[in-house]
Amino acid sequence: MPAGSKAGAFRPVNPLIFTTALLATVRAVLNPEFVLKNNLTMEQAFAEFFDIFLYGILQRGE
Known part of the structure; x- marks a missing residue:
């Protein structure tokens, strides 16, 4: 992260x-x-986590 x-x-x-x-x-x-309770696959959970953590929740301007 520092680099x-x-x-x-x-x-x-x-x-x-x-x-x-x-x-x-x-x-x-x-x-x-959590994954099973929310009817997700591990891949779906990871993809969403990764997207939110990298790009946040704010709408991106086009």
């Missing part, structure tokens, strides 16, 4: 908060019980 921030790929954020949020989300969303 990506220095290269301009990522905006600077608190690495402790980023890491904590990332790990908590992975544990919750990619939990097999």
Whole structure:
């Protein structure tokens, strides 16, 4: 993450908060019980998680 921030790929954020949020989300969303309860495949859950984490929830301008 620090290398990506220095290269301009990522905006600077608190690495402790980023890491904590990332790990908590992975544990919750990619939990097999959550996946089954919500009628998802592990691939669907991962794809949605990855998309939201990288691109956020705001609508992108066209």
